[in-house]
Amino acid sequence: MDNAEDHVVLCRKCFKPIDRKSDLVVTFQMFRVLPYHHQCYENMLQTPGAGSMGSRIDGLFGTLGAMTGPVIALFLIARGLPVWLLVIACIPIVYRAIAWFRYEKYLGPS
Numbered sequence: 001m002d003n004a005e006d007h008v009v010l011c012r013k014c015f016k017p018i019d020r021k022s023d024l025v026v027t028f029q030m031f032r033v034l035p036y037h038h039q040c041y042e043n044m045l046q047t048p049g050a051g052s053m054g055s056r057i058d059g060l061f062g063t064l065g066a067m068t069g070p071v072i073a074l075f076l077i078a079r080g081l082p083v084w085l086l087v088i089a090c091i092p093i094v095y096r097a098i099a100w101f102r103y104e105k106y107l108g109p110s
Contacts, residue, residue: 007106013040021107026062026099029054033098057095058104065092 009018012034018024025041027034034054036044041056056062072089 009035009103009106011035011037011040013037013044018103019108021104021109024058024103024107025056026058026103027054028057028095033057033095033102035103057092058099062092062096062099066096069093 009024010016011018013036016037018035018037023038025036025038027036027041057065069089069092073086076086076089
């Protein structure tokens with residue numbers, strides 16, 4: 001098992017370690033989950049061409065998406081809709097779990 005001391009989370013912009021959860025921003029870009037410092041992410045958003053920054057999955061909307069995913073999936077199952085819709089409804093849950101297991105669980109408290 002990995003210890004928190006052995007695992008270092010690096011920012012994808014400045015390549016420096018991220019020490020606290022309050023400094024971490026996790027985004028979904030082109031089917032990848034990427035960590036950034038909060039300040040690096042804000043700076044990148046203000047630069048031209050930042051439309052490809054991806055969506056933040058560790059914030060309020062990412063967590064709400066992960067929480068509503070199971071509700072939508074149960075509704076789809078009850079209605080007898082195709083399975084591929086069920087898979088699409090579960091995507092936010094998967095990405096939120098990846099963000100937590102790869103980055104957030106190793107960081108210290110805010």
